[in-house]
Amino acid sequence: MPKISQAQKDARRQQILAAAARCFSRDGFHATTTADIVRESGVSQGTLYLYFTTKDEIVAALADDRHQGDAFLNALAEAEHDPVQGLLLLIELYGRGLADPKRREARRVGVQGWGEALRSPTILASVTQGQAAVRRAIVHLVERGQASGLVRADVVPEAAARTLIALFQGLVLQTTWGERLDLEACGRLIREMIRSAILTDQARAETR
């Protein structure tokens, strides 16, 4: 076969990644053999290694893909005129992803990646960079909120961002374990926490 278009290359790559995600979600990263991915994707063993030089690289690529999607959400939130609305929108968007059955596989692969990051510098870099992007988005929103008197001045933007992210990470974890949790009630509590511990009286009055 001759040179193929970039689009074709991307499609092949996606084909492999999608298959790998199914396998990782089902069996876990280490219990998945390259043969499994080959079977699931329909490409040959050799082709697998034309697109990825190592199994670890596949996880890292999946993490990157995930963060591409996150970046879209972050951009949506940052585009909001009112930073407080942006913050609440972000919570809303990530909250939806938490409950969405279609994202179950992505969540399971994500949690795997969190663990693998402790072992592989490549995966760690991919994961922490993705987190950093979300964090920057939140920090930016909080700072904008402080500048306009909508967010309490004594809130450390970085800490607020980390705390919010931590919250969602934990909820992803619990959801992924198949725990039945009342996301509705958790969401209400989180919004109340933000309203009362992060926003100023002024913002609280406006967002009621």
Next chain:
Amino acid sequence: MPKISQAQKDARRQQILAAAARCFSRDGFHATTTADIVRESGVSQGTLYLYFTTKDEIVAALADDRHQGDAFLNALAEAEHDPVQGLLLLIELYGRGLADPKRREARRVGVQGWGEALRSPTILASVTQGQAAVRRAIVHLVERGQASGLVRADVVPEAAARTLIALFQGLVLQTTWGERLDLEACGRLIREMIRSAILTDQARAETR
């Protein structure tokens, strides 16, 4: 060798578990071979399988040990006369564990376990049972608080517990990745979140 005392058996078991924890923390669960654990612990390959029937069982045992420690913290908090003080104590205790360099290894192994739980029912059971114990402790404290008018009646105890646990899980994750996070500021924010979104005005007045 003849029958040995239970204490000796326990010591051997701990010797193996400690070695395994070091290995898992350093290299990750799957990259650790039983040979590694043997080398690190000083027991023979055969002895390893006298105490554990499988490698998975070692992780599960480590998780159980971890939850033993947690149970102690939970009991401490529940012993507090004032449920609000109990809640704040719990936060304080878990917060300390978050920053303690001596618990670094335990945190790393813990995060690995979170991932492995998706693959092994044994590990999942161990992890979720441990979580459930913490959750019960928090739920109990919240309910006691509500009964005495110190916790807002519109708080769903189960959701509050899950949310608080999620918070710490996320912070453990970020800490374990080696991220430099301002735990002091996060702690202040979390306390403020609890004070303002969970406690009643009455309790707020008392705990100032």
Next chain:
DNA sequence: CGCTATAATGACTGATCCGTCAGTTTATTT
């Protein structure tokens, strides 16, 4: 219509690893 560069293939390998088991050691009992 060949020719060529590129893509795809899949059988194969060297290495690794978990768990076993036949045999050895040693404290206690008789």
Next chain:
DNA sequence: AAATAAACTGACGGATCAGTCATTATAGCG
């Protein structure tokens, strides 16, 4: 001190797996 039973040992086997490479297939170009 001999017998016994429990604890321990470590070499080994059967299975698996990540990654390679010699070969084949094919799309475009001249």
